[in-house]
Amino acid sequence: MKAKRDAQDMELQILSAAEKVFIRKGRLNATMGDIAKEAGISRTSLNYYFRSKNRLFEGILGNVLKSMLPDIKSVVDSDAPMLKKFEGIIDTYTRALLANPSLPRFIISEINLDADNFIRAVKKMLGAENVILRLRAQLLSEMKKGNIRKVPVIDLVTAYIGLMAFPFMAKNLLERVFLENKKGAFEAYILQRRTLILEIISGMLEIEKPKKRKAKK
Amino acid sequence: MKAKRDAQDMELQILSAAEKVFIRKGRLNATMGDIAKEAGISRTSLNYYFRSKNRLFEGILGNVLKSMLPDIKSVVDSDAPMLKKFEGIIDTYTRALLANPSLPRFIISEINLDADNFIRAVKKMLGAENVILRLRAQLLSEMKKGNIRKVPVIDLVTAYIGLMAFPFMAKNLLERVFLENKKGAFEAYILQRRTLILEIISGMLEIEKPKKRKAKK
DNA sequence: ATTATGTTTGACAATATCGTCAAACATGTC
């Protein structure tokens, strides 16, 4: 028979192209033509490998989630203090997002198209040894021990992701309004920003009482 | 002639419907059919009022930006201390976003479709008495006076908007993962969250030195 | 009632995209 090797290569090539296009334009806006062009084949040939757009999307969803969940195992499972872990996590995600700046937008778009499917896929990806759950358990344990302040996990999650992801979603705006369209300025800002994020997370977890502030009814 | 009244009403009705649909589904994904249905008229009739989808979109862009820039003039121009102002701004935006939860997603989508047009439209909307610039000037002045810490404005902007907008973009996810799909839980969380955001912004602006933290090369 | 003006609609052509098919093509195997 013909080169089975080539076929596998082509599949990978297509998946890679599809990943790029899907992430860049979103599931609905990306067309099979776009993907075929990106992969350097005809649209019909693309359909030969993946009978439909949905099939193709299913095919890449796992890969995309993998880049969304970079490897933070070693950090989480280390015995460094919690804040050191966050430093490592922030570093890892910063690198992952710089390599894939459209990822946050893609994920938000997917969450709003089909949240259930998204959650299912993430759970499947995390598998049995769920790093996120482990991190959560560590946080709760440290809170109980009084080593860090008791903060609702949802607050940590929304603060961390919001701070981390927002600049990427608004990249085009930030570059124009604050960074004078200078090449490399965005990456520099993102790298520099790690300190800010870490400080904010630290502030949330610090054991000292929050400043006096009257609750608002 | 025929009722000019009705025509104006219909235009408003259409603009309102278009606003809803555009914000909900984004500019590209919203179809003229969707909007016509939402407005309760035929698609052809919609084309009678707005010759094309782009015209219609231009028509609503101003309105949308208005809800994106709620009235914070009274707060900014008051002589309250800076942190009090932020409290007011956070309150105002919380209300605006709860009334329009899809707005952040829409804006991010627009920024990525045509950032220049977006910026142009915002500037036009803000006009001569640009509240945002005034707030910025106040911030810089207070920093100079030493009343608040010297923080790059871009850091304040990305932190504030990221913290403010992210939960709305991930609403579907948060409701499922953290809020057990309880009705009203999201709104309650958002309201409660104002305190967290204010604390973080306060932390950024507080005059005391940032905690010891070695810069990362 | 007739007319003029403004409004609504169904039908149409143009375009874009999707998924399928049969035919052409390439490359190993005999």
Place this chain on the structure above:
DNA sequence: GACATGTTTGACGATATTGTCAAACATAAT
């Protein structure tokens, strides 16, 4: 070389969307 198997492509029909037109409709002024 002939065949079989895997790959690529052009062409097609189906569907969705857009913008336009002429015809139907409604209402106010005469």
